[in-house]
Amino acid sequence: MILTARSLKRLDGVHPDLVRVVDHAAGITTQPFQVIEGRRSLARQRQLIKSGASKTLNSRHLSGHAVDLMAMIGSRVSWEVPLYYRIADAMKAAADALNVPIEWGGDWPGFFDGPHFQLPWGAYPRTDNPALTDMPAAVPDRAEARASSRLVIGDQGEAVRTLQDRLVRRGYALVPDGDFGPKTRAAVQAFQASAGITADGIVGPITGRLLAARGPRR
Ligand SMILES: [Zn+2]
Numbered sequence: 587m588i589l590t591a592r593s594l595k596r597l598d599g600v601h602p603d604l605v606r607v608v609d610h611a612a613g614i615t616t617q618p619f620q621v622i623e624g625r626r627s628l629a630r631q632r633q634l635i636k637s638g639a640s641k642t643l644n645s646r647h648l649s650g651h652a653v654d655l656m657a658m659i660g661s662r663v664s665w666e667v668p669l670y671y672r673i674a675d676a677m678k679a680a681a682d683a684l685n686v687p688i689e690w691g692g693d694w695p696g697f698f699d700g701p702h703f704q705l706p707w708g709a710y711p712r713t714d715n716p717a718l719t720d721m722p723a724a725v726p727d728r729a730e731a732r733a734s735s736r737l738v739i740g741d742q743g744e745a746v747r748t749l750q751d752r753l754v755r756r757g758y759a760l761v762p763d764g765d766f767g768p769k770t771r772a773a774v775q776a777f778q779a780s781a782g783i784t785a786d787g788i789v790g791p792i793t794g795r796l797l798a799a800r801g802p803r804r
Pocket residue numbers: 647652653654701702703
């Protein structure tokens with residue numbers, strides 16, 4: 587299949603390694619796809635948070651390390667889940683062939699984000715993107731610092747490491763690597779369940795406070 591001019595335009599500012607994976611996948615996929623979105627502006631990310639569509643200012647879209655792909659049936663977009671597994675198969679095979687690590691949003695437990703593919707935080711730090719010359723600051727102001735004080739799957743950094751240390755101290759088996767992945771999310775959910783609060787795997791103020799408190803170990 588061929589990526590349309592619009593898809594190619596949407597890959598502007600996306601890390602060249604991820605562009606290569608998308609391009610290679612287009613050549614081998616059994617399910618045609620196009621690009622919905624690549625690099626996202628901070629203004630748009632703020633809008634998505636306001637509308638509830640996104641919970642984090644640490645989105646990999648901001649630094650051009652993520653793309654969203656949509657399944658196409660002819661000229662029509664389809665959101666049928668099985669089609670996204672086929673696109674993911676092609677993306678993973680392409681990533682293997684090119685030796686580029688990728689993560690698929692469809693592999694995140696409890697939150698299926700089938701269109702989303704990203705380069706891992708560990709291998710590709712935020713500022714590592716040769717396609718960009720105007721990298722935005724991580725957290726530009728205090729309001730956004732508050733918004734990003736919630737920790738969710740996909741987040742990375744010192745705050746995640748502190749969270750993981752606290753979970754480990756409470757007996758959850760984790761490696762505090764600063765990456766909020768599926769295992770961290772599962773541990774957060776288990777902790778929330780044991781604390782009798784909603785087990786959504788999102789570390790907001792209540793979960794954060796309970797975790798920081800001294801208490802019996804589990
Ligand atoms: Zn995405």
